[in-house]
Amino acid sequence: MLDIKLLQNDFESVCAKLRIKKVDENLLEQMRTLSLNLKEKRKELEELQAKQNAKSKLFGVYAKEGKDIKELQEELFGYKQQTNLANAGVKVLEGELEKIASIIPNIPDPDVPAGKDENDNVELKKVLTPPVFDFVPKEHWDLSLDWLDFERGVKLAKSRFTVLKNDGAKLARALINYMLDFNAKRGFREVSVPYLANRETLYGTGQLPKFENDLFKIDGEDLFLIPTAEVPVTNLFRDEILDINDLPLMMTCYSECFRKEAGSAGRDTRGMIRQHQFSKVELVSITTPQQSDAVFESMLTCASDLLTSLGLAHRHLLLCGGDLGFGAAKTIDLEVWFPGQNRYREISSISNTRDFQARRAMIRYRDGKKNRLVHTLNGSSLAVGRTLIAIMENYQKADGSVGIPEVLQPYM
């Protein structure tokens, strides 16, 4: 959620910043007008209520003293009608404002490059060099290892579901355990959370109300399958006021993630790149505004080092404004090298949402006497499925077998 005061006081600069996120300026203008209007109406209502309250108190006193109440009662009745009317007006405005405010995306950081789409993202650096093969490397679905069973995944559920078998299943489990241990050493505490979340939770992190179509909803319940562990883990502290001394809170969480992938029909239909269900180890941090840049760096480093430790060549990509997600002020994607596809592909995404989610979810910390909004950050440690196939493709040998990265061997 946008800071409404910022919109009221600094309209032009907010507009300018949201222009690269393709936000309709009329909507912002509407939001500003609405909020100013609401403020005024609210003031009127409160003044009415104050008068009404004062008179109402008199009523009790009069009654006790045996004074005549008739006239006062009529006066109060008049107030009542006025406040009811004013109150109804305020509620309407509140509803309208909420409706708009809830779908306006976050403001990009100043260092986010302008740009339209993924083609305008900026490569910050490359880590490790892609392996050189003396044969033509295969794509993971062509490696005949009997690790991935696409057909039976479809049989059990539908397309974009995959069954892991044998060392494939084992490797996925090894990766999860390895990542959690790796993150723990970097100071991230492990949590395990529900895979179903309610509306408030999904609102808090920004999936609702705008992206309901991307979520699997449980029939007959007001619950959704989580699209990422970011949702429950960040919301752990919804409606709470944290002790400043407990910050930053740094957590890591393994979960399954469920996405409808609406709008990506036809894309990555082969293989395990794009699934309706996938495993991911996530990093989530809750910080003070002062700490958030440093924590962002350490999350990024953590994810990048993890890839390095697995011997996987990757690059850091600073997302441009147009490619930035709804809640993110800044995002750096990690893309890993896929020899079979001969290109880098996203495997991790680290975002700072600043106070955007905090305002929605009302996550605050006490700073002396003041309660302030925290900053929330999230990032994939790594997507497990994509890491698995990255290992398959990068560690493949001429005979079709696949090596296991050294650090994972104790976990197999």
Next chain:
RNA sequence: GGACAGAUGGGUGAGUUGGCUGAAACCACAUCCCUGCUAAGGAUGCGUACUCGUAAGGGUACCGAGGGUUCGAAUCCCUCUCUGUCCGCCA
């Protein structure tokens, strides 16, 4: 799923013959005083949001959520949600 019970501030927990209760008391917490240290003791402060004000300090709303009755509701009525206990079922 069946039968009861309950939902009040960081916690415990008063308040349910409607006004003096945004909320007692205790605990926790913060600052200060006292004590050689510790323990104990004393004083003061201590919900959230919005809003007016340089500030001190005001105003409004909130006692699970939403609606209703009333001049006035934490207190009465309705709906919903959640929690607890017992029974059934179950990893």
